Amino acid sequence: MLKLPGSQINAGVSLAQKWWQSFCCFLFPPETDTWLAVLRIGLGMQVIVYALFLRSDWHYLFASSGKGLVGREVGEAITSFDSPLIPTLGWLVAIGRNFNISEEAVLSIAWICLLSAGCLLLLGLFCRPAAIVAWFVHLCAAESGGLLAYGADSFMTTALFYLLLSPLPDHYSFDHWVAKTKPKNPRALGFWRRVIQVQLCFVYFIGGLAKCLGNGWWDGSNLWRALIRPPFTVVPPDILVRFKYALPVLGIAICLLEVSYPVFIWMKKTRLIWLVCIVAMHAAIGLLMGLYLFALVMIVMNIAAFGVISNTATPQSATETDAQ
């Protein structure tokens, strides 16, 4: 058996320690909680808008078979095939049944809970319970909706999931004013911001890579098809056709912007340019395609992750809080 000399083992150990330290420096940068306030307020608005947008169709979308559009049982069956442990609105309806509460009433209560959680998040009252309720009810709705869900739902679930795990409350919230909570560990705040930053890099790199693999993004035809596709048709095709020479340029720009996001968003010199371009892209998606919910959640996540200037806490205070 090969024996390594002690000096080589020591060198290996010190290399691993150095690697761990630099990994920790990347993963746990000291941060203030301003970004968390942005995320909380933004997601509060998102949840409110989500609930209000679906107000008139809430029961029709999520009622059981024979009462709604397709009945939530189909979505729930598909979800339960993945895992029966994934929460759905069916769970809430079953609980309500034990208390003689009708399905309709349970759905109404769920909607009210969601709207209230959104308002509480916006104000910063009972931040953690509000984040948990918002995440849970939205997850139930998204999973029961199943085939009716789209990209905005996944991003909302992800953003609320990170919010509920983050060190709430932030010092802009009512909770902080009322309960005078202790300052949070700056490194824990930095960690959760880092998680959202890395998540966004995955989102754009994969999205950009997949688009680069389609010929329609290089000649503008995909942009044309996306914009004239009902129900995304906000700009009439007659007007859109006037900008036909701009479409290939915009299509290529979107591909390059997304695929290069994980590189240029980290560089101080290019961060603002990439952030402004990405936010502008999402604003355009919202306004030109009517995907307001999708646009809002992406803008909120981007601003929270990279838009808020990092008022890095001093290493001294970070160490003190670590010790606490």
Added chain:
Amino acid sequence: MYWKQIHAAWFGIHFFLLTAVCFAGVFWLIAQGSTILSSAFDEYARRAELVATWCLGKEARASNPLRRGIATYLHAAGIQAGYSFFAPNVPSQHRLTFELFYDDGRIEYESPRMRSKAAALRLESLLDRLPEERYDSVREALVKMLAFSVWRKYPDVKKLRATLDSVHAPGITEFEQGKTETFQPMFSFDFSLRDEQKQ
């Protein structure tokens, strides 16, 4: 005391799963031959997709606790699907039309409708998923439920035919030449109050 190690371990697992989900999606697109890559890559992509889905436990039995655990976590974190929206190309739109047959021979046409635009987006999402192969087993049931939602508004209808069309939008040049969208029927189902018959 070990919070950094615990957080770092969670970070590693979380983003390992996300990487597997994302690349499974990209490899699936390549394996389908729907990208600009040569078909020589299809087989490699299929194998790579298998590796990615294996990492997610999807090759295990449906009742496997690890598979269920991973699936539950992915759904809870909202990372169960990749991020290849509108990629590699914008998919075709679909239209579901119902022909309503009355006893007196009258025929009316109707489509499933929602009140709000936000819900209409979700309906479009459903219609676009209907032709997908993975929904073969639930397609008829879904169309039947959509038909029933229309039937409730028109209780006098005796028979109902649901037809799903693929909508081919004109390209820019075609649009300038005055061409409009064309419809390609994909499948249709006939429903009556007493029995259902697939066509």
